Amino acid sequence: MDEKALFLEAKKMLPLAYAPFSNFHVGAALLTKDGKLFTGVNVENSSYGATICAERTAFVKAVSEGYRDFSAIAIASSGGEALPCGICRQFMYEFNDDLKIICGEDENNLHIYRLNELLPGGFRLREK
Ligand code: THU
Numbered sequence: 107m108d109e110k111a112l113f114l115e116a117k118k119m120l121p122l123a124y125a126p127f128s129n130f131h132v133g134a135a136l137l138t139k140d141g142k143l144f145t146g147v148n149v150e151n152s153s154y155g156a157t158i159c160a161e162r163t164a165f166v167k168a169v170s171e172g173y174r175d176f177s178a179i180a181i182a183s184s185g186g187e188a189l190p191c192g193i194c195r196q197f198m199y200e201f202n203d204d205l206k207i208i209c210g211e212d213e214n215n216l217h218i219y220r221l222n223e224l225l226p227g228g229f230r231l232r233e234k
Contacts, residue, residue: 107137107141107143109206109208109216109218112135112137112143112178112179112180113180113182113208113210113213114213115143115145115180116134116145116180116182116208117182118133118145119133119134119135119146119160119182120132120133120182122147123147123149124148124149124150125148127150127154128150129184130148130184130185131184132148132159132160132182132183132184132188133145133146133147133181133182134147134159134160134179134180134181134182135164135179136161136176136178137176137177137179138168138173138175138176139176139177142168142173144165144167144171144173145167146160146162146163146164146166148163159190159193159194160181161179161181161190161194162193162194165197165198165201169201174201175202176198176201176202176205177202177205177206178206178207179206179207179208180209181207181208181209182210187210187217188209189207189224190207192225195224195225196225196228196229198221199221199228199229200230202221203221203228204221205220205221206218206219207219207220207221
């Protein structure tokens with residue numbers, strides 16, 4: 107699946123976002139190394155702090171189904187280009203510090219990043 111197609115999968119998710127507080131809808135489409143697709147949306151909460159971003163929703167769906175090897179994630183939003191927040195960067199770093207991240211205003215204006223450049227020196231527990 108190419109970058110544009112993955113971004114369109116993320117965009118397709120926008121109506122399913124649960125975002126009554128911010129009204130900022132986010133969709134994510136996560137591709138495994140063997141070509142399986144997992145999608146996600148942001149799920150907000152009255153406590154605000156319990157809100158889960160679209161990226162983490164997609165990751166949690168995939169990991170809980172037994173997938174841990176990821177090649178790319180695309181992120182679409184209702185409010186222009188959205189890059190992953192700091193918590194999501196660290197969350198994704200756990201699985202692939204070189205993950206390809208596809209963002210953009212729309213499918214014809216994509217920006218491609220690698221997680222390493224968005225989160226240099228991410229945290230990892232080291233063997234003692
Ligand atoms: N959000 C995401 O889902 N992903 C991002 O990359 C940035 C922020 C959500 C969290 C919250 O529901 C809303 O966008 C506004 O911050």
